[in-house]
Amino acid sequence: MSNPFGTVPSEAILAGEATDAYFERTRATLEHADKNPHVVAEVTADQFPTGSFDVFTGIKDIATLFEGRNVDIDALPDGQLFDGGPVCRIEGPYLEFAELETSLLGFLSQPSGFATAALEARLAAPDSLVLSFGARHVHPSIASTVERAALLAGLDGFSHVAAGEILDREAGGTMPHALMFCFGEGNQAEAWTAFDEAVGADVPRIALVDTFWDEKSESLLAAETLGDDLDGVRIDTTGSRRGDFRHIIREVRWELDARDREDVDIFCSGGLGPDTIRPLRDVADGFGVGSHITSADSVDFSLDIVEIEDEPISKRGKLSGVKDVYRTPEGGHHVALADREGPSEGDSLLEPLIRDGDIVREFDLEEASERCLEDAEAVGFDDSTA
Numbered sequence: 001m002s003n004p005f006g007t008v009p010s011e012a013i014l015a016g017e018a019t020d021a022y023f024e025r026t027r028a029t030l031e032h033a034d035k036n037p038h039v040v041a042e043v044t045a046d047q048f049p050t051g052s053f054d055v056f057t058g059i060k061d062i063a064t065l066f067e068g069r070n071v072d073i074d075a076l077p078d079g080q081l082f083d084g085g086p087v088c089r090i091e092g093p094y095l096e097f098a099e100l101e102t103s104l105l106g107f108l109s110q111p112s113g114f115a116t117a118a119l120e121a122r123l124a125a126p127d128s129l130v131l132s133f134g135a136r137h138v139h140p141s142i143a144s145t146v147e148r149a150a151l152l153a154g155l156d157g158f159s160h161v162a163a164g165e166i167l168d169r170e171a172g173g174t175m176p177h178a179l180m181f182c183f184g185e186g187n188q189a190e191a192w193t194a195f196d197e198a199v200g201a202d203v204p205r206i207a208l209v210d211t212f213w214d215e216k217s218e219s220l221l222a223a224e225t226l227g228d229d230l231d232g233v234r235i236d237t238t239g240s241r242r243g244d245f246r247h248i249i250r251e252v253r254w255e256l257d258a259r260d261r262e263d264v265d266i267f268c269s270g271g272l273g274p275d276t277i278r279p280l281r282d283v284a285d286g287f288g289v290g291s292h293i294t295s296a297d298s299v300d301f302s303l304d305i306v307e308i309e310d311e312p313i314s315k316r317g318k319l320s321g322v323k324d325v326y327r328t329p330e331g332g333h334h335v336a337l338a339d340r341e342g343p344s345e346g347d348s349l350l351e352p353l354i355r356d357g358d359i360v361r362e363f364d365l366e367e368a369s370e371r372c373l374e375d376a377e378a379v380g381f382d383d384s385t386a
């Protein structure tokens with residue numbers, strides 16, 4: 001199995017070769033000792049609720065990874081928020097899945113981190129257009145993972161073309177600074193006119209207006225050049241030149257409006273996250289967000305055996321026994337032993353994913369996105385990163 005870019009191929013992941021070596025030693029040892037106990041294992045980030053919610057995703061890949069293995073799996077639905085307790089539970093002979101632990105955790109940890117950060121950006125400007133621009137910050141082989149997480153969290157679109165093919169959504173975007181450089185300083189009007197002539201009618205005419213002159217001058221030039229065809233301007237002012245970014249945006253808005261161009265939208269990008277979006281959401285119409293999503297910490301999931309041959313077990317510091325998690329109408333997240341009564345009016349959140357090796361769940365990204373946004377409201381998700 002090879003790959004010109006040195007990435008681990010899908011076949012190796014499915015075969016259980018994308019694993020930490022100690023799992024291979026574990027298999028050798030258990031087979032040598034003729035042991036293969038029946039276990040229940042749970043994936044958790046925190047044992048108890050912490051007061052801070054994360055978005056759960058990556059579960060579609062877990063279904064693909066485990067299909068055909070002699071196990072049963074229950075897990076949270078895609079896009080569900082959680083705060084402590086199991087997000088996924090696997091039951092079966094341990095050697096059915098020992099080597100899959102490494103990939104299982106990777107499939108969940110990073111996408112859940114991306115989705116949680118994307119949700120922060122989404123909720124920082126609920127009424128604005130928010131687009132994912134972060135593909136450039138990750139290995140290209142996982143660009144669609146970033147863009148999917150962004151859509152799951154309710155972002156309005158993304159920039160990566162190949163991800164669009166995979167997700168069956170068209171990538172958006174207009175022009176980089178490279179295009180402006182190719183026409184040169186003083187020739188911005190020529191660049192925007194050529195763009196207007198070259199691209200399809202369905203592409204919005206959003207002029208990049210921070211390249212050579214100040215944002216006001218370039219915005220007014222774009223409005224004059226493209227006339228009614230101009231849909232918007234994008235301001236990507238470099239941090240060192242930004243000063244009072246809100247004031248710059250308001251100034252551009254003022255000057256456009258003074259020329260009766262209230263129809264021209266203002267989009268902002270460049271190092272934006274929820275804390276910098278929030279003060280701009282009433283003066284800008286949309287935002288491009290990249291590094292805030294792609295720099296998100298992975299959710300620190302681990303897999304632990306909690307029951308072995310029907311007996312509860314755990315390492316020190318972890319909780320033994322098969323558990324369930326519940327959501328109450330007030331948005332509470334509760335962890336309890338699965339064979340006990342859950343909280344009154346609490347709904348169990350774990351749902352069947354695999355039964356006897358068969359996938360028993362369907363996946364729908366739009367449905368998952370609705371779930372994510374509804375649950376964020378139900379639990380009062382905190383979009384502040386401070």
Ligand SMILES: O=P(O)(O)OC[C@H]1O[C@H](OP(=O)(O)OP(=O)(O)O)[C@H](O)[C@@H]1O
Nearest residue numbers: 133176177236269270271272289290291
């Ligand atoms: O800062 P992030 O939130 O990660 O956003 C990703 C990128 O999007 C903007 O780039 P732009 O399209 O202007 O790139 P260019 O300078 O290459 O033209 C911005 O300047 C970032 O480089």
